[in-house]
Amino acid sequence: MSNTNQWDAVDAQSRAVLPDAIMHYITECRARPHAESRLIAVLHKVQQHFGYLAPEHLDAVAQLLQIPTAKVTGVATFYHFFHLEPRGKFVINVCMGTACYVKGADRIAERLKEELGIDFGETTKDGLFTLDATRCLGTCGLAPVIMIGDQVHGEVTPDQIPNLLEQTLRSLRSS
Amino acid sequence: MNEQNTVTLLIDEVSVQVPAGTTIMEAAETLGITIPRLCYHPDLSLQGSCRVCLVEVQDIPFYVTACSASVTEGMAVRTNSPEIRQARRDIVELLLDNHPRECQTCERDGHCELQRLAYTLGVRERLFEGERKCFAVEDSSSAVVRDSEKCILCGRCVRVCDEIQGVHNLSQQHRGDLTVVTPAHGAKMDDSVCIQCGQCINVCPTASLLEKSHTDKVWQALADPAKHVVVQTAPSIRAAIGEGFGLAPGTPATGRMVTALRRLGFDAIFDTDLGADLTIVEEAHEFLRRLQTGPLPMLTSCSPGWISFMEKFYPELIPHASTCRSPMSMTSALIKSYYAETSQHRPEEIYSVAVMPCVAKKYEAQRPEHYLTPDLPMTDAVLTTRELIWMIQSYGIDFAALPDSAFDAPLGIATGAGDIFGTTGGVMEATLRTAAEYLTGNPVQRLEYTEVRAVEGLREADIAIGDQTVTVGVANGLINAKTLLDRVIRGERQYHIIEIMACPGGCIGGGGQPYPPRGFHILDPALLAQRASALYQSDAARSLRRSHENPAVQALYDAFLGEPGSEKSHALLHTSYAAKLPKGIR
Numbered sequence: 001m002s003n004t005n006q007w008d009a010v011d012a013q014s015r016a017v018l019p020d021a022i023m024h025y026i027t028e029c030r031a032r033p034h035a036e037s038r039l040i041a042v043l044h045k046v047q048q049h050f051g052y053l054a055p056e057h058l059d060a061v062a063q064l065l066q067i068p069t070a071k072v073t074g075v076a077t078f079y080h081f082f083h084l085e086p087r088g089k090f091v092i093n094v095c096m097g098t099a100c101y102v103k104g105a106d107r108i109a110e111r112l113k114e115e116l117g118i119d120f121g122e123t124t125k126d127g128l129f130t131l132d133a134t135r136c137l138g139t140c141g142l143a144p145v146i147m148i149g150d151q152v153h154g155e156v157t158p159d160q161i162p163n164l165l166e167q168t169l170r171s172l173r174s175s
Numbered sequence: 176m177n178e179q180n181t182v183t184l185l186i187d188e189v190s191v192q193v194p195a196g197t198t199i200m201e202a203a204e205t206l207g208i209t210i211p212r213l214c215y216h217p218d219l220s221l222q223g224s225c226r227v228c229l230v231e232v233q234d235i236p237f238y239v240t241a242c243s244a245s246v247t248e249g250m251a252v253r254t255n256s257p258e259i260r261q262a263r264r265d266i267v268e269l270l271l272d273n274h275p276r277e278c279q280t281c282e283r284d285g286h287c288e289l290q291r292l293a294y295t296l297g298v299r300e301r302l303f304e305g306e307r308k309c310f311a312v313e314d315s316s317s318a319v320v321r322d323s324e325k326c327i328l329c330g331r332c333v334r335v336c337d338e339i340q341g342v343h344n345l346s347q348q349h350r351g352d353l354t355v356v357t358p359a360h361g362a363k364m365d366d367s368v369c370i371q372c373g374q375c376i377n378v379c380p381t382a383s384l385l386e387k388s389h390t391d392k393v394w395q396a397l398a399d400p401a402k403h404v405v406v407q408t409a410p411s412i413r414a415a416i417g418e419g420f421g422l423a424p425g426t427p428a429t430g431r432m433v434t435a436l437r438r439l440g441f442d443a444i445f446d447t448d449l450g451a452d453l454t455i456v457e458e459a460h461e462f463l464r465r466l467q468t469g470p471l472p473m474l475t476s477c478s479p480g481w482i483s484f485m486e487k488f489y490p491e492l493i494p495h496a497s498t499c500r501s502p503m504s505m506t507s508a509l510i511k512s513y514y515a516e517t518s519q520h521r522p523e524e525i526y527s528v529a530v531m532p533c534v535a536k537k538y539e540a541q542r543p544e545h546y547l548t549p550d551l552p553m554t555d556a557v558l559t560t561r562e563l564i565w566m567i568q569s570y571g572i573d574f575a576a577l578p579d580s581a582f583d584a585p586l587g588i589a590t591g592a593g594d595i596f597g598t599t600g601g602v603m604e605a606t607l608r609t610a611a612e613y614l615t616g617n618p619v620q621r622l623e624y625t626e627v628r629a630v631e632g633l634r635e636a637d638i639a640i641g642d643q644t645v646t647v648g649v650a651n652g653l654i655n656a657k658t659l660l661d662r663v664i665r666g667e668r669q670y671h672i673i674e675i676m677a678c679p680g681g682c683i684g685g686g687g688q689p690y691p692p693r694g695f696h697i698l699d700p701a702l703l704a705q706r707a708s709a710l711y712q713s714d715a716a717r718s719l720r721r722s723h724e725n726p727a728v729q730a731l732y733d734a735f736l737g738e739p740g741s742e743k744s745h746a747l748l749h750t751s752y753a754a755k756l757p758k759g760i761r
Binding site for chain 2: 059070
């Protein structure tokens with residue numbers, strides 16, 4: 001009887017999915033006791049590299065760390081920080097904290113949804129923008145506030161939105 | 176009892192002494208008080224998530240969960256204060272608020288723990304009405320159906336899959352009101368590492384997990400005059416079916432079961448015990464061959480849940496698995512070949528039904544290896560014990576009052592060795608009864624090998640047969656099988672033969688067996704012991720107790736198969752296995 005052990009194939013496939021740096025990290029984790037406790041740290045690294053966690057990434061992490069896949073996807077789907085879909089080049093976060101909300105964050109959000117043609121949690125078809133709502137960013141003095149990538153924009157009005165998006169795209173073209 | 180290791184406390188103003196470390200729930204049970212519970216299961220780890228078992232403890236400013244809180248000296252517990260009764264009722268009302276209102280049309284009506292709890296706690300109206308969770312039923316699987324709307328997130332299925340079976344297929348995914356129990360990636364059951372054992376169905380308090388029903392197909396076949404409908408019943412059905420009709424657990428009901436099947440309209444009623452005898456004869460021959468040529472240990476192959484487990488978790492051990500089909504598939508193969516010939520039916524007009532204690536048999540029946548031609552399955556439908564009980568009830572048959580009758584020829588004669596297949600260690604014991612004679616070439620007096628009855632889940636023994644010693648291992652519950660198989664892989668011990676049954680206690684604890692009668696919990700060792708004793712009684716009452724002495728088996732070889740291991744028996748009675756994905760993590 002042949003080909004009864006697919007472990008080599010599964011292992012090779014898992015290794016092919018993840019970059020070397022993460023493979024090294026996983027190997028390090030496995031050399032220490034309680035490797036399973038490093039799951040979240042490994043998922044962070046994978047998301048940092050790919051921008052999100054695809055099913056094949058989760059499968060690879062499960063096989064290489066030898067943690068049941070259902071547990072791995074359970075963790076990945078539990079935490080808001082982990083994203084299971086590809087994210088846009090620019091993530092726009094609309095602050096929905098009290099101060100921003102009072103100052104019209106909902107109208108900003110509506111305008112963004114309209115301009116981008118997407119809802120919260122979604123990404124534009126061209127892969128450029130992801131729209132998210134966020135809790136207080138700690139810059140209430142500038143309310144209402146949105147973040148585009150790591151840039152904070154304060155005292156935003158709905159009419160500024162098209163311009164802000166245009167500027168963002170220009171920065172992409174010039175870089 | 177040592178004074179220091181004992182704790183004295185008051186439960187509902189009654190003083191009780193229990194060992195330190197006892198939980199409040201266990202202490203109350205010693206007084207005959209059953210505290211309501213939902214997520215708790217004595218064989219599984221504590222979760223404490225359902226909050227139904229809340230009790231009041233004097234000087235503790237909050238209610239505590241009786242399942243997880245240990246007793247302390249001088250503790251004063253109240254299990255039924257008005258406040259506690261109200262809190263429990265509120266909790267269950269909130270669960271019901273997020274639960275479909277379809278008790279009357281639900282498969283578990285009358286057997287549902289949530290329904291029983293709501294009644295017991297006095298929930299008589301639905302005060303909270305709001306948005307409910309909304310999930311599609313996942314019924315693509317050949318065996319296990321998942322309805323997440325009925326799930327109350329007690330986590331028993333997750334724990335049984337992790338802790339008893341070591342499969343780790345289920346987990347809670349997402350969070351908050353979107354939390355849902357699924358395999359990894361929310362995959363369909365058949366695309367996951369699920370081995371279809373059905374233990375999640377057993378422990379589910381509601382109808383969130385159920386077997387794929389075949390009862391409609393069977394009613395249709397029974398009503399179809401063009402079909403010759405044949406049924407076989409597994410060894411362990413006779414030990415459990417009576418529970419569905421109020422008979423005491425452990426009452427063998429073979430004769431009444433056969434009569435009931437006849438009343439339902441089956442044209443011929445055969446005994447899977449015969450398939451079990453045949454399995455033993457084939458397997459014993461295979462074992463003798465493997466003693467010469469290897470590879471050893473030989474692993475038994477009757478349990479389809481175990482076979483799936485091997486294919487997904489231990490594919491490197493496939494060469495060790497006996498190539499014998501399960502007793503069900505052997506019997507089915509003979510029904511559509513030997514019986515078809517002798518009864519002058521075309522195989523296509525025979526509808527072959529198997530009554531099994533097992534959910535995974537539904538999966539086994541549709542595996543391509545168990546088809547005679549690409550369009551002709553050996554087994555057309557598999558009913559669980561629960562499904563057959565329902566059919567008999569639905570027909571209106573008064574089971575308890577039925578007279579006995581006997582299985583039909585030519586596939587209805589069996590030995591006691593076939594009976595004990597239904598309990599852990601039974602296949603091993605039956606194999607030893609036959610192999611002992613084959614190995615020594617002489618009749619062997621010894622019949623009972625009690626040292627292989629693995630009631631605690633895992634057993635090993637050295638059995639002297641003539642001048643040889645055969646080292647055997649027996650495991651039930653796949654977490655125990657893992658322990659044994661890892662020993663094999665690490666080369667820690669050389670076994671000759673290992674019996675593995677996926678379910679706790681073997682088939683008597685199968686995923687398709689009746690929900691427990693009052694006074695027992697699901698997978699209750701006391702209940703399993705009763706069912707096992709029914710099989711041992713049946714075995715002891717037989718004049719023939721060695722498989723190879725079965726005259727029907729001998730006649731089969733003479734008239735049809737040739738000899739054990741012949742080309743014809745290989746084609747009909749043996750099969751093959753293959754590594755399957757996704758690869759399980761063990």
